[in-house]
Structures are given as structure tokens and as C-alpha cells.
Amino acid sequence: xxxxxxxxxxxxxxxxxxxxFLRGVFRELIARGHETRIYEPTxxxxxxxxxxxxxxxxxxAFRAGYPELSSESYGPDLDLDRALDGADVVIVHEWNEHxxxxxxxxxxxxxxxxxxxxxxxxxxxxxxxGSMRAYDLSGYDGxxxxxxxxxxVYRGWGWGGRVFTWHEAADTRLFRPPAxxxxxxxxxxIGNWGxxxxxxxxxxxxxxxxxxxxxxxxxxxxxxxxxxxxxxxxHGARYLGWLPNARAPDIFARHLATAHxxxxxxxxxxxxxxxxxxxxxxxxxxxxxSAPWRDDENLFRVGLDFLMAKDPAEMQQHxxxxxxxxxxxxxxVRHGLETIRARHSxxxxxxxxxxxxxxxxxxxxxxxxx
Numbered sequence: 001x002x003x004x005x006x007x008x009x010x011x012x013x014x015x016x017x018x019x020x021f022l023r024g025v026f027r028e029l030i031a032r033g034h035e036t037r038i039y040e041p042t043x044x045x046x047x048x049x050x051x052x053x054x055x056x057x058x059x060x061a062f063r064a065g066y067p068e069l070s071s072e073s074y075g076p077d078l079d080l081d082r083a084l085d086g087a088d089v090v091i092v093h094e095w096n097e098h099x100x101x102x103x104x105x106x107x108x109x110x111x112x113x114x115x116x117x118x119x120x121x122x123x124x125x126x127x128x129x130g131s132m133r134a135y136d137l138s139g140y141d142g143x144x145x146x147x148x149x150x151x152x153v154y155r156g157w158g159w160g161g162r163v164f165t166w167h168e169a170a171d172t173r174l175f176r177p178p179a180x181x182x183x184x185x186x187x188x189x190i191g192n193w194g195x196x197x198x199x200x201x202x203x204x205x206x207x208x209x210x211x212x213x214x215x216x217x218x219x220x221x222x223x224x225x226x227x228x229x230x231x232x233x234x235h236g237a238r239y240l241g242w243l244p245n246a247r248a249p250d251i252f253a254r255h256l257a258t259a260h261x262x263x264x265x266x267x268x269x270x271x272x273x274x275x276x277x278x279x280x281x282x283x284x285x286x287x288x289x290s291a292p293w294r295d296d297e298n299l300f301r302v303g304l305d306f307l308m309a310k311d312p313a314e315m316q317q318h319x320x321x322x323x324x325x326x327x328x329x330x331x332x333v334r335h336g337l338e339t340i341r342a343r344h345s346x347x348x349x350x351x352x353x354x355x356x357x358x359x360x361x362x363x364x365x366x367x368x369x370x
Contacts, residue, residue: 001357002035004087004114006104008095009040010071011059012047013245015192015222018093018121019046020245020276023066024171024346025353030068032350038071039083041097049222053242065174065246080107087114089357091144094120098135105139115360121146121168123265125153133157141360144353147273148297162363164356167299168276170283172345174246177285177337178253186216187319188255190243190277193224197263199231205291205309206259207235209316215323220251252284257322257329260290260306272296279344282306282336287329289318299344304335 005022013019026036040047050058062069074083080103084090090112092104101118108116118140125132137143142162145151154163187210193199210217219232220243232239243251252258258281266273271294278300281288288306295302302308307322309315321328 001029001088001354002037002086003029003089003091004037004039004084006039006090006092006096006100007071008093009044009046010038010069011040011062012044012050013062014046014050014053014058014242015194016046016095017276018095018168020171020280021121021168021346021349022093023062023069024169024173025349026069027066027171027173028346028350037083037087038069039074039078040071041100042073042075050242053222058242058244061244061246080104084112084114087112089115089117091117091119094118094122094124094132094135102136105136107139108141109139115142115357116140117142117144117360119144119166120150120154123150123263123270125150126269127265129153142356144356147270149270149272162360164359165297166349166352166356167297167344168279169344169346169349170276170279170340172283172340172347175249175280175283177333178249182253184254184256186218186255188218188220188251188258189261190220190248190251190258191261191275192221193228194263197265198261199228201261201264201291203231203235204312205261205315207231207237209312209319210237211235212316213320213323215256215319218251218255248280249284252281252286255286257287257289257319260288260293262291262293267293272299274299278306279340283340283345285333285337287322287332288336289315289322291315300339301335304331305339306332306336 007022009016009019010022029036092101104116118137120143142164143154143159144164144166145154146166146168148165151163151165189206217237219237219239222242224239229239260278262275282305290306290308292308292310307318309318
């Protein structure tokens, strides 16, 4: 199979979590003998910010961790006939320009002999539906959505059985427990501040409980304004800036536990969709404690794979228990790894994608959605 994917960026994971998952899936497909061709727009904001802050050195972790992966940059003069030559499958991520999405649909409708899918991994379908409805998907065969509640949105927009839930997952070739255990101490949280989508929750469920317990807390991520840095300083947390995702397993291996604090939109409007950091942390064998969210799709065994707090007081209780109980930590690690290895690796998602493609191919001829 020859797969062509249009992403925002493969090279950069600066405020671009989808790159984590795509790297793992592409690597899995390549290992199985499939050909992948990945395009990203010249001057995209993720790569631009990474290079501005860190220069070419900021790409070293990606290149070392994923030597088999590369991408082609394109500009306004992109030749779609050349880019799509020989393609069996074309997937377009939703962080692409409306014009490109429309052009690809038109190319497919003119007789392109490939399956064309739209891939949505964000909350804009509920937070900015006008922008998402403005994408012209009339030439597309289907939609990949990274959670069932997001799939339901697309079904409501008329996609019916042609929207497929395709969760993110951990690249277990990279995200795995350390070969040998060293000293672990304190908590770590890897995540971006963003647009105050979870600032109150971070203070209530992470910064304040850690400070009250006297647990050292390391914070990695980008887009932290001065007010956020002041909040970290007030609670004694240490801000360490951007972390290349390929280095995250090494950071997890140095810490006693980590936390999941979901963005408010996912808790309130798209329940059941966890961040990819949950999959990656469990794959690395680090105990995880979470702020509340509804695991409506039963992706995990809450209470076995990780602990979930119903309120800040229970979050503090869980953190204390994880700090003080080595047997609890070992149990969380064991069960979390079991679930990832059984259900949530990029190998599983590659299997799911191939099954989806088979279903789409069998369901033709295409009835376009207006």
C-alpha cells in the first residue's frame, strides 16, 4: 500500500501533539512494508516556533528517534498529480488549509483512484464548528475521528457509517519502560499551557496538591505566559520549557509519577477522549494520577491502570498514596502496561486503519456528503 498523508508537521511536535501519534503509525506501517509519503506546508507554525526557539538542534531528538521518517514540504504551487501519483490511500489532517482540503477532494472526485479520508484530532468541531463545517469534504470517502463523541458530531453532520473512530495510541517502539530502573523522585507533567483551557484545573489538581504534599514537580511544555509562570513559582513547581516528545520516555523514567489534567472542552463537550500523554505515560511504566474525566469508551481500567480523582482533595490523597506505597506504584505500572500492550499501541491502530480502509473500499460507490 502507498499512503500519502498531509499533516501540519511531522518534523515538529512543538504544541503539536498529533505528530506523536502519526510518527508511531507511520513507523509501524513502514515496518510492515507499506510506503508512506508525508507532506507538510512550508512555514507551518509548529516547525517555525521550534526553529525560532531551538534552531536545527531542536530536530535532533526526532531524527535520532525516527530515522526512517521524513517529510516533503510544499508551497502554493503544489502539484497534486505528482504528489498523489500511485497513491492507494490519501489522508488529510484537519490542521490544513481549507483550500488544500477542497483541492484534494476535487482531485479525488475527478477520478482519483485512491481512498481519501479526513482525519480530525481536535475539539474544533464543537469549539469552532463554523470553521470545521467550512471544509469542503464532498469528495471524501470518510472521516477518521479520534474519539466516539467526535464521531457522533460528524454523524450529526450527515456522515453516517462513513465516520470511523480511530483513537490515538502509544508508539511502543519508543515509549516503553526503561531497560534498567534508576532513582526516581517527584512528579512530572508534560503539557502545554495553551489558552487557559485548563489553567484552573492545573492549579487545583496538580500544582496545589503537589505543593501541599511537598512533592517536587517538574513542568515541561510551551505557551506558558508570565501569569502561568508566576503560578508555577508560587507553588514551587519547576518550569523546564519545551521537551521534544522523543525524549519523554527518559523524563518519565526519572520521576515517581505523572498526572493527566484534561482540557475543559474534552471533559465537558467531548467526553471520553484522553490526551495521547495518557497512552504514552502508561506505555513507559510510570504511575499516573488523573483529574476527573469520563472514560465513556472503556479505554482503560480506571483504578487499576491509573487512579482518577473526583475532586482536588481526592487528587491529593491519590498522590500521597502513590508517593508512599511502593506496592501500589508497582500495581499501577503492571496494569497500565497490560492495557497498552493489549489494546493501545500504534501497531493496534495500524491494524484498525487497514480494517477501516477495507470497509471503505467495499462500501463504494461513494455517496458524497454535501
